[in-house]
Amino acid sequence: MNIHAIRAIYLFELARTWRTIMQSIASPVISTSLYFVVFGSAIGSRMTEIDGISYGAFIVPGLIMLALMTESIFNASFGIYMPKFSGTIYEILSAPISYVEIVIGYVGAAATKSIILGLLILATAQFFVSFEVEHPLWMLTFLTLTAITFSLFGFIIGVWADGFEKLQVIPMMIITPLTFLGGSFYSISMLPPLWQKITLLNPVVYLIDGFRWSFYSTSNINLIVSLGMTLTFLAICIAIVWWIFRTGYGLKN
Amino acid sequence: MQPVISVKDLTKTYASGFVALKDINLQIQRGEIFALLGPNGAGKTTLINIICGIVNPTHGRVTADGHDIITDYRAARSRIGLVPQELSTDSFETVLSAVKFSRGLFGKAPNQTYIEKILCDLSLWDKRNDKIMTLSGGMKRRVMIAKALSHEPQILFLDEPSAGVDVELRHDMWEMVRGLRTSGVTIILTTHYIEEAEEMADRIGIIHKGEIILVEDKAKLMDKLGKRQLTLHLQSPLERIPVDLTQYPLELSVDGSQLTYTFSTRGEQTEISDLFQRLAQHGIGFKDLESSQSSLEDIFVNLVSERV
The missing domain is CATH 3.40.50.300 (P-loop containing nucleotide triphosphate hydrolases)
Structure with missing residues (x-):
């Protein structure tokens, strides 16, 4: 294994985070804090508890997931798209590095950034609401799996995109709505029966529900089902990335 | 190797x-x-x-x-x-x-x-x-x-x-x-x-x-594809190249004032001294001469244009 190459890509990508710390870290943390202020404090104070949890505390896992998914996709898609855009992809493709190593470097860096961001938001949330994480290991498991899965998904988008618009369109038009409708701000048990069934078609529901269980031991969906759906999405992303490298799609002519 | x-x-x-x-x-x-x-x-x-x-x-x-x-x-x-x-x-x-x-x-x-x-x-x-x-x-x-x-x-x-x-x-x-x-x-x-x-x-x-x-x-x-050219600036314009000199690769300019001799870069050029003697025998004098050698660019252009 070309450890030096993985390290080079990983550190190169992380370096971009520190270079653009306002955009990479500060901006999502501030945005999430605003969610806490608006939804948690202003609106939440007028809402009843959900499943025995104060509304402010209830939305913490959902907000972390929202930031985790969008930032994972953004970091990974941008990471692989920029070399394509600037032409420096030639260096990656001509290096003695396997596809697996390329993915570890880019996706590993993107996932690392997202996990750091998720933990920062978790720490920030403590300033606004009172809560405890009842299953920290499960919380870290869901956090890590989601970060890796959505970073892989972002990597796929970055390879597929041939312009900045395409880079934005899937996160903006699909992922953000799915996250908002996936129970970030409400419990799916609050929906009418028909919509409860329809909402189960949204894969993000399982990620948020499983993640929320790790905080409060309450969930609408069985933990194993949530974990299984997360792993299924991960497997699908791995299969697509494998196909990209096997065919050279979007990377090699 | x-x-x-x-x-x-x-x-x-x-x-x-x-x-x-x-x-x-x-x-x-x-x-x-x-x-x-x-x-x-x-x-x-x-x-x-x-x-x-x-x-x-x-x-x-x-x-x-x-x-x-x-x-x-x-x-x-x-x-x-x-x-x-x-x-x-x-x-x-x-x-x-x-x-x-x-x-x-x-x-x-x-x-x-x-x-x-x-x-x-x-x-x-x-x-x-x-x-x-x-x-x-x-x-x-x-x-x-x-x-x-x-x-x-x-x-x-x-x-x-x-x-x-x-x-x-x-x-x-x-x-x-x-x-x-x-x-x-x-x-x-x-x-x-x-x-x-x-x-x-x-x-x-x-x-x-x-x-x-x-x-x-x-x-x-x-060496193989390169050419050298010797151009003689004649003292008096020629109407045409004398018949017994047509064995040489000579070319007369339109106004008859320059005679160009094209030869390969390979081998010894004993032919030039022969040419000079024959020109002298015909009373063809020259006031100046210049030589040139084709560059790689000329060779490249010739090769590619032959293919077009």
Whole structure:
């Protein structure tokens, strides 16, 4: 294994985070804090508890997931798209590095950034609401799996995109709505029966529900089902990335 | 001796159906400077990109230092450095971090001493902490060379290295290339500046419409296909060339004031003294003479135009 190459890509990508710390870290943390202020404090104070949890505390896992998914996709898609855009992809493709190593470097860096961001938001949330994480290991498991899965998904988008618009369109038009409708701000048990069934078609529901269980031991969906759906999405992303490298799609002519 | 690069029956057809390379067979010898010449769209960059792993071949086999570029790509690619035609750089990175990144990418452990030497050799050491976006085009080209050399390659591809480079840097680069060759690096360059190939190359390959139409030792090529011309400025204009002089390859200018004799660069030129004697016998005197020799560019243009 070309450890030096993985390290080079990983550190190169992380370096971009520190270079653009306002955009990479500060901006999502501030945005999430605003969610806490608006939804948690202003609106939440007028809402009843959900499943025995104060509304402010209830939305913490959902907000972390929202930031985790969008930032994972953004970091990974941008990471692989920029070399394509600037032409420096030639260096990656001509290096003695396997596809697996390329993915570890880019996706590993993107996932690392997202996990750091998720933990920062978790720490920030403590300033606004009172809560405890009842299953920290499960919380870290869901956090890590989601970060890796959505970073892989972002990597796929970055390879597929041939312009900045395409880079934005899937996160903006699909992922953000799915996250908002996936129970970030409400419990799916609050929906009418028909919509409860329809909402189960949204894969993000399982990620948020499983993640929320790790905080409060309450969930609408069985933990194993949530974990299984997360792993299924991960497997699908791995299969697509494998196909990209096997065919050279979007990377090699 | 085993060639350092071996290309066998290489074909590339793009998804659009465009055939960029047709059954290319080529061998590059270790330690030589090989210049690949060809007009735009001839297939030079496609060939280089396939050897370096950037483009997938449609058919054929390529080895680098005996290692197949597909089945043994790690060994093959670790021996190759590439300076592409386009100035593709990470604009926001500093020179030093960009070069270090390239070394790591090619699987080499950090080596501050070696990186410092490369940057000094390319006059980049003073700029090591500058962001690449602040550098001039010529300096960016140097950065790309430094990146390509960062992992100590045995084979260096220079794709149009002089594009957009001023005369001084071009000459510096030629010196650097010669120095690399002396240290045992094999250099393959493509260029539009035929002067560059004439100046540096040991062997010349000419590619046209995806086919290699000629591979030859530069000196032999110049000798074989090169022509010399001797032009005599006559004292009195001639109406026509005397009949018994038509055995010589002579050409009279339209106004009859110049007589041009074209001959090969090969062999001894005893024919010239014979010609002078015969001219004297006919009372044809000349007041001045000049000679010229065809350049590699003339040879290249002739070869390519013959194919069109």
